[in-house]
Amino acid sequence: xxxxxxxxxxxxxxxxxPAVLRAAALLPLLxxxxxxxxxxxxxxxxxxxxxxxxxxxxxVAYAWVSExxxxxxxxxxxxxxxxxxxxxxxxxxxxxxFDNAHVERFPLTAWVxxxxxxALVGAVPQPLVVAALGxxxxxxxxxxxxxxxxxxxxxxLQAAPPGALSGKVAMVxxxxxxxxxGAGYGAAVEGRTEGPREAAxxxxxxxxxxxxxxxxxxxxxxxxxxYAEGRVPIPSFALSAPDADQLERLSxxxxxxxxxxxxxxxxxxxxxxxxVVADVRGTKKPEExxxxxxxxxxxxxxxxxxxxxxxxxxxxxxxxxIRDLPHRPQRTVRVVLFxxxxxxxxxxxxxxFGGHAYADGHRAELERHVLAGESDLxxxxxxxxxxxxxxxxxxFATRLQRLLAPLAILPPSRSPEDAGTxxxxxxxxxxxxxxxxxxxxxxxxxxHTPDDTLDKVDRGQLEQNVxxxxxxxxxxxxxxxNFRSAGALPPPPxx
Amino acid sequence: xxxxxxxxxxxxxxxxxPAVLRAAALLPLLxxxxxxxxxxxxxxxxxxxxxxxxxxxxxVAYAWVSExxxxxxxxxxxxxxxxxxxxxxxxxxxxxxFDNAHVERFPLTAWVxxxxxxALVGAVPQPLVVAALGxxxxxxxxxxxxxxxxxxxxxxLQAAPPGALSGKVAMVxxxxxxxxxGAGYGAAVEGRTEGPREAAxxxxxxxxxxxxxxxxxxxxxxxxxxYAEGRVPIPSFALSAPDADQLERLSxxxxxxxxxxxxxxxxxxxxxxxxVVADVRGTKKPEExxxxxxxxxxxxxxxxxxxxxxxxxxxxxxxxxIRDLPHRPQRTVRVVLFxxxxxxxxxxxxxxFGGHAYADGHRAELERHVLAGESDLxxxxxxxxxxxxxxxxxxFATRLQRLLAPLAILPPSRSPEDAGTxxxxxxxxxxxxxxxxxxxxxxxxxxHTPDDTLDKVDRGQLEQNVxxxxxxxxxxxxxxxNFRSAGALPPPPxx
Numbered sequence: 001x002x003x004x005x006x007x008x009x010x011x012x013x014x015x016x017x018p019a020v021l022r023a024a025a026l027l028p029l030l031x032x033x034x035x036x037x038x039x040x041x042x043x044x045x046x047x048x049x050x051x052x053x054x055x056x057x058x059x060v061a062y063a064w065v066s067e068x069x070x071x072x073x074x075x076x077x078x079x080x081x082x083x084x085x086x087x088x089x090x091x092x093x094x095x096x097x098f099d100n101a102h103v104e105r106f107p108l109t110a111w112v113x114x115x116x117x118x119a120l121v122g123a124v125p126q127p128l129v130v131a132a133l134g135x136x137x138x139x140x141x142x143x144x145x146x147x148x149x150x151x152x153x154x155x156x157l158q159a160a161p162p163g164a165l166s167g168k169v170a171m172v173x174x175x176x177x178x179x180x181x182g183a184g185y186g187a188a189v190e191g192r193t194e195g196p197r198e199a200a201x202x203x204x205x206x207x208x209x210x211x212x213x214x215x216x217x218x219x220x221x222x223x224x225x226x227y228a229e230g231r232v233p234i235p236s237f238a239l240s241a242p243d244a245d246q247l248e249r250l251s252x253x254x255x256x257x258x259x260x261x262x263x264x265x266x267x268x269x270x271x272x273x274x275x276v277v278a279d280v281r282g283t284k285k286p287e288e289x290x291x292x293x294x295x296x297x298x299x300x301x302x303x304x305x306x307x308x309x310x311x312x313x314x315x316x317x318x319x320x321x322i323r324d325l326p327h328r329p330q331r332t333v334r335v336v337l338f339x340x341x342x343x344x345x346x347x348x349x350x351x352x353f354g355g356h357a358y359a360d361g362h363r364a365e366l367e368r369h370v371l372a373g374e375s376d377l378x379x380x381x382x383x384x385x386x387x388x389x390x391x392x393x394x395x396f397a398t399r400l401q402r403l404l405a406p407l408a409i410l411p412p413s414r415s416p417e418d419a420g421t422x423x424x425x426x427x428x429x430x431x432x433x434x435x436x437x438x439x440x441x442x443x444x445x446x447x448h449t450p451d452d453t454l455d456k457v458d459r460g461q462l463e464q465n466v467x468x469x470x471x472x473x474x475x476x477x478x479x480x481x482n483f484r485s486a487g488a489l490p491p492p493p494x495x
Numbered sequence: 496x497x498x499x500x501x502x503x504x505x506x507x508x509x510x511x512x513p514a515v516l517r518a519a520a521l522l523p524l525l526x527x528x529x530x531x532x533x534x535x536x537x538x539x540x541x542x543x544x545x546x547x548x549x550x551x552x553x554x555v556a557y558a559w560v561s562e563x564x565x566x567x568x569x570x571x572x573x574x575x576x577x578x579x580x581x582x583x584x585x586x587x588x589x590x591x592x593f594d595n596a597h598v599e600r601f602p603l604t605a606w607v608x609x610x611x612x613x614a615l616v617g618a619v620p621q622p623l624v625v626a627a628l629g630x631x632x633x634x635x636x637x638x639x640x641x642x643x644x645x646x647x648x649x650x651x652l653q654a655a656p657p658g659a660l661s662g663k664v665a666m667v668x669x670x671x672x673x674x675x676x677g678a679g680y681g682a683a684v685e686g687r688t689e690g691p692r693e694a695a696x697x698x699x700x701x702x703x704x705x706x707x708x709x710x711x712x713x714x715x716x717x718x719x720x721x722y723a724e725g726r727v728p729i730p731s732f733a734l735s736a737p738d739a740d741q742l743e744r745l746s747x748x749x750x751x752x753x754x755x756x757x758x759x760x761x762x763x764x765x766x767x768x769x770x771v772v773a774d775v776r777g778t779k780k781p782e783e784x785x786x787x788x789x790x791x792x793x794x795x796x797x798x799x800x801x802x803x804x805x806x807x808x809x810x811x812x813x814x815x816x817i818r819d820l821p822h823r824p825q826r827t828v829r830v831v832l833f834x835x836x837x838x839x840x841x842x843x844x845x846x847x848f849g850g851h852a853y854a855d856g857h858r859a860e861l862e863r864h865v866l867a868g869e870s871d872l873x874x875x876x877x878x879x880x881x882x883x884x885x886x887x888x889x890x891f892a893t894r895l896q897r898l899l900a901p902l903a904i905l906p907p908s909r910s911p912e913d914a915g916t917x918x919x920x921x922x923x924x925x926x927x928x929x930x931x932x933x934x935x936x937x938x939x940x941x942x943h944t945p946d947d948t949l950d951k952v953d954r955g956q957l958e959q960n961v962x963x964x965x966x967x968x969x970x971x972x973x974x975x976x977n978f979r980s981a982g983a984l985p986p987p988p989x990x
Contacts, residue, residue, distance in 0.1 A: 217714070
């Protein structure tokens with residue numbers, strides 16, 4: 001790994017390189033007319049053309065996310081809307097000229113939000129903005145009521161002795177930190193995933209969470225709580241940040257906040273979800289795959305524009321630009337639009353989620369998956385790239401760096417620790433991973449809220465993402481590099 | 496009226512004037528210790544001290560709006576919360592040393608929001624974020640359903656012939672313009688007030704409105720629709736801006752949006768609201784009043800922090816600084832916290848609103864009200880001041896301008912056309928009006944939404960407001976000026 005000072009020097013050199021300026025004047029028209037170049041075009045020149053075509057707005061990305069979110073709205077895992085969206089996506093990918101576009105179903109126990117409400121009760125009642133956490137069980141039909149015990153963090157809740165919360169409503173009031181790289185979410189999200197179990201173990205009748213988010217709107221950030229012994233143990237809710245502040249201030253005024261909570265959430269054990277798979281078939285080694293992933297399902301409060309309609313638009317947009325090249329790459333570029341990502345659980349009875357279903361269903365192909373990446377962090381710009389250790393240094397990284405520098409992306413300096421939920425099971429099975437790291441500064445203002453709608457998609461930044469994905473996917477697919485290690489790939493199956 | 500170029504020159508002169516710098520170093524400590532100055536202090540010096548004390552954060556304003564909104568939350572007209580808040584306010588004003596602090600009740604038919612929902616129906620259902628407009632009647636118990644006809648403006652709806660909307664849901668999709676002076680609201684709000692009646696006259700079964708607001712959140716801006724023949728004729732709803740966009744895009748895709756709407760709103764004819772009145776009694780002419788108004792009620796979705804908890808905080812904060820002066824002003828400074836402002840109607844059966852109740856109940860005193868103003872536009876800074884024509888030019892305006900210039904407030908250049916809803920009936924009865932014009936650039940992002948909560952109050956800007964109000968109220972109250980005309984005031988009543 002290079003020292004930070006080296007990285008900055010390299011960056012400056014690249015940004016001042018004349019190639020950067022030349023690239024901006026290159027030949028997207030050649031690409032768009034579909035005319036074959038008179039002379040052979042180098043792979044890096046093709047990458048430049050892909051990049052400039054994306055930046056010029058010639059990808060289908062924005063139209064894709066607009067139509068997806070408009071026609072199908074929210075697409076919760078296992079819902080009719082998710083299924084219809086998947087059917088549409090497969091048909092649309094086929095119409096766009098993708099090969100092998102199809103839907104792969106898998107069974108699922110679907111969680112269904114019902115009616116829900118929260119309120120401060122007592123002498124001066126006040127409504128509260130709440131959203132049941134995903135997988136959270138319903139309350140009794142007339143709701144439940146209890147005094148709220150506020151903990152500043154999950155750790156503080158965990159420090160409470162057994163029985164300490166008997167008959168109470170436990171609340172974790174951790175304020176999420178705004179960061180560029182999403183580290184603030186990582187530091188806060190355990191409150192949501194583990195809080196219900198920890199509260200239940202101490203006798204709490206319900207759990208409420210200051211939303212894991214960075215905004216100040218009266219919108220609660222939902223998300224999945226983790227199972228304990230096969231279920232989320234108690235009714236659990238996210239509370240909007242201003243409502244959490246209100247409870248905190250009431251406590252400071254000497255009142256014990258007492259709340260009424262209601263949810264009629266339910267489960268459907270006969271549901272299904274699906275992955276949508278489509279290929280840009282490679283010319284020389286079609287049995288080798290560069291996998292681009294994103295998820296088609298969304299939380300139910302918004303229309304899943306930034307999470308993750310945008311991700312599906314970015315990878316479809318990039319792959320379609322590659323599809324339309326005069327000369328397609330040697331390897332196959334595979335697009336997978338995963339289902340049911342939002343309800344992923346380490347252990348989930350009654351069904352898997354898309355990432356597991358794909359890895360299980362394509363187990364025999366996985367060793368021929370040369371590289372995989374996932375776009376699932378909204379539409380802010382890519383600012384860094386991470387590569388598998390086998391190719392973190394050397395010619396591929398150097399070429400990639402030169403091609404991404406005009407997009408204001410830092411040189412590769414490390415390998416992914418976590419490339420995403422959906423490609424995770426494939427990566428565990430040995431598929432090498434890359435990441436194109438997006439700026440997450442504003443993502444968690446909107447993430448998992450009703451505010452996740454098309455108007456939040458920044459078209460210019462979306463196109464910068466498409467450009468980066470097209471460049472990386474093309475370079476990897478048109479190479480014969482091994483991203484696993486220095487060794488050669490095993491021979492293709494006899495088939 | 497001065498030409499704009501003159502005004503700018505004047506502003507620059509004032510801002511560069513050494514008095515501005517001297518003012519910042521003046522004697523808030525003298526004020527705060529309550530010590531009597533050894534030498535007589537000029538009224539303008541007292542005004543400077545008031546201003547600097549406010550800017551230094553020594554007013555009760557922030558604590559007031561924090562406690563009001565935390566303890567009582569939403570305070571819709573006629574509600575228990577509004578009543579409790581009024582009782583608290585009167586007691587708190589008494590404790591702060593105000594004279595004559597009391598509550599004045601008036602009858603009201605209260606509108607009560609019930610459950611409500613909206614959804615796109617059909618092959619791919621989608622929930623919609625709606626809020627019933629104030630005073631809007633309920634739907635049938637199982638809701639209503641209809642195809643949506645979208646009009647880009649109220650004028651376009653008005654151009655539809657009678658019967659054209661039979662069985663339909665009419666929608667006005669006007670986008671409100673963001674402006675500093677609130678003109679965008681003025682240009683848009685008729686869609687809300689008149690839309691229901693215009694839609695009903697053409698046969699519509701319901702009315703939906705693109706929220707009259709400037710934000711892009713999934714929060715609907717409620718507000719009152721106008722009566723036609725004593726009632727709002729059809730169920731009427733505001734729709735969040737992203738939802739309105741969604742309906743528009745679905746139409747563009749060739750679909751006719753069909754919606755299901757439900758509201759169980761109701762009315763209570765035996766309700767009451769109240770004004771809270773409190774005085775800083777004048778030393779020489781206590782029967783002459785400078786009236787500072789704001790409203791204590793709020794819409795029910797938020798906690799009424801910027802509309803209008805902040806206004807009540809600003810006028811109470813300013814009046815309390817005057818109350819604590821070593822020498823109080825000659826005239827009485829009266830604070831009125833009005834009730835039921837949000838449901839003000841030109842003609843309202845079954846009850847009045849606070850502004851009418853005050854003007855009616857204090858009719859005999861009104862001719863001794865020398866000046867009145869109202870704070871009801873949030874917490875952004877004051878940037879201009881308007882004075883009654885009788886004092887728009889001359890010594891008072893010049894002194895005021897010098898004292899407000901350090902707060903970055905433009906010189907007075909015109910007289911109010913509309914000084915506010917609550918002081919309106921008093922002004923119609925002849926009371927001269929001033930306005931301290933707040934920057935409204937961001938106000939309508941939040942106005943009438945669930946987002947109107949304490950965290951939206953900018954404390955620094957709140958204190959700039961307090962400073963401006965304290966200066967103006969003090970100067971007017973410690974003078975013997977007639978703001979009605981050049982003539983003298985009538986003699987006080989025999990009592």
